[in-house]
Amino acid sequence: MREQRMSGTDRSAAAGEPVAAERAGVLRRVMRGRDPGEEHRASTPLELLFDLTFVVAVSQAAAQLHHALAEGHIGSGLAAYAAVFFAIWWGWMNFTWFASAYDTDDVPYRLLTLVQMAGVLVLAAGVRAVFVDSDFTLVVVGYVIMRVAMITQWLRAATEHREGRAGALRYAAGIAVVQVGWIARLWAPPGTWAWVTFLVLVAAELAVPAWAEYGGRATPWHPEHIAERYGLFTIIVLGEVILGSLAAVQSAVTEHGLTGTVVLIALGGLLLVFGVWWIYFAGNDAEFATLGTALTWGYGHYFVFAALAATGAGLEAALSAVEHRGQLSEQGAGLTVAVPVALVLLLLGALHRVAGTGSRGHLPLLTAGALVVLALGFSPPLFGLGGAVFGLGLAVGAILAAHLVAFHLQRRPPA
Known part of the structure; x- marks a missing residue:
């Protein structure tokens, strides 16, 4: 592809276009299609x-x-x-x-x-x-x-x-x-x-x-550049999750001091962010063999981005429940974290498969992990809200470990 x-695009080099550092700040230039095979496109x-x-x-x-x-x-x-x-x-x-x-x-x-x-x-x-x-x-x-x-x-x-x-x-x-x-x-x-x-x-x-x-010349977008842009926005959304959660932790500590429940929710939230980040970026480079593949991958990220941001909202809601503010029960608070995390895992499993970036058995592994995460969302009556959120973080960590082992086995040369 x-x-x-x-072969059907105005190549920058062939047209005498300057390199990226020389492009910036130019008053006016002809808008031509960029080369989708351009190296070091960032x-x-x-x-x-x-x-x-x-x-x-x-x-x-x-x-x-x-x-x-x-x-x-x-x-x-x-x-x-x-x-x-x-x-x-x-x-x-x-x-x-x-x-x-x-x-x-x-x-x-x-x-x-x-x-x-x-x-x-x-x-x-x-x-x-x-x-x-x-x-x-x-x-x-x-x-x-x-x-x-x-x-x-x-x-x-x-x-x-x-x-x-x-x-x-x-x-x-x-x-x-x-x-x-x-x-x-x-x-x-x-x-x-x-x-x-x-x-x-x-x-x-x-x-x-x-x-x-449809039916015309394809827009000359750059596959690696697109993948990088989506990855960067994923990091930005995860950063917003961390920032929002930190503000909620500060509010809880100000109201009731640093309790064990707040510590467990904070640690669990950090494990969730780090684990999801690692799972997102662990894999091969994305491949867009057809326009349909590219659109499926691109459109699917609506749910990924929305679920990631909703995870932050869930962590904040859980910390509000610790302060006994609002109408949400502890089990409800646990589900506000577990449901978006489970959705992210399911989506990443599907999108990695679509883009060819996952390992063999990747989708079943993340599907099973999503079910475990959902089950833990119902566990606050057993483990407390802090224990449930911390358990969610540990579960995502275990899913990540299994994911990395699967990649290692897949890439290991045969004996």
């Missing part, structure tokens, strides 16, 4: 800065989910969280794949990226209103700002990259039509109809890339 994609400083604005939005969504869980508003809280997180993730994902193919890093490109960063901050400011009042106005405003900037980027690509014009125009048209739908949805009556229209528009957003790429 790599050679086929390279995330740019602009992409890293862009990610930081999104972690603000992720933090807001996780904080509001924590409050909803602690107060026992589980159904409405999860629905609001899923909706808000889709807007955050989809805005990030669309920029990431576009940048992998058409990153010129000139002044117009950087200014349009700035507009998208402003949009995600507007979106983040509206997260609380979604959870409290089901008011999506500010979230939609921020989201549309981001998407209008992307439409402009695609139109520029269509104008300057003749070989990819058909696909770029499809992207621009598809995104524009769906944004009209999001704006119109603000006048939808509340209740069931509002959620039906939301799901329809989500399906439309997800369909745009498949439609834009």
Whole structure:
């Protein structure tokens, strides 16, 4: 696949394009497709800065989910969280794949990226209103700002990259039509109809890339660059989990002192973050043999990112339960941690298999581990809340150890 994609792309070296260090800060350059076989392709400083604005939005969504869980508003809280997180993730994902193919890093490109960063901050400011009042106005405003900037980027690509014009125009048209739908949805009556229209528009957003790429020249995104971008965002989300959990630990210690339960939850949370991080990055390099594989892998990360951030919200809810704040029982608090962790394990097993990055038996191993984690979520009546969360951390550590042994056996040369 790599050679086929390279042969149909404007290669940077052949076109006399400067290396990455020389690209930065140029006033204007023609937007051509980047070489998907370019060596040493790495995330740019602009992409890293862009990610930081999104972690603000992720933090807001996780904080509001924590409050909803602690107060026992589980159904409405999860629905609001899923909706808000889709807007955050989809805005990030669309920029990431576009940048992998058409990153010129000139002044117009950087200014349009700035507009998208402003949009995600507007979106983040509206997260609380979604959870409290089901008011999506500010979230939609921020989201549309981001998407209008992307439409402009695609139109520029269509104008300057003749070989990819058909696909770029499809992207621009598809995104524009769906944004009209999001704006119109603000006048939808509340209740069931509002959620039906939301799901329809989500399906439309997800369909745009498949439609834009179908039957034409593939957008020249860089497989290794994409994998690195997703890995970096995973680390950023895990960092938000650590930060949120630390704040909750500090609050619990301030209220009741450093108790054994708080220590066990803190240690268990750290083991969970470290174990999940290791499992995510333990494996072979991702392989995207087809567009369907790439889309499955990319779309599946919505649930991975959302579940990771929800794990942080669950840890915070567990610490709130220790302080006897809110309506959540100890068993409920244990499940708020166990369920997202189990979901992450199941998803990583499936996605590693799709991308060819897992070992033999990888999916059954992580599936069995997810079942163990779920069982431990019901164990606070036996072990206490601290013991249950610490047990979850130990269970993920054991799953990681089995995962590494499986890789070692697979790679060991035959005797």
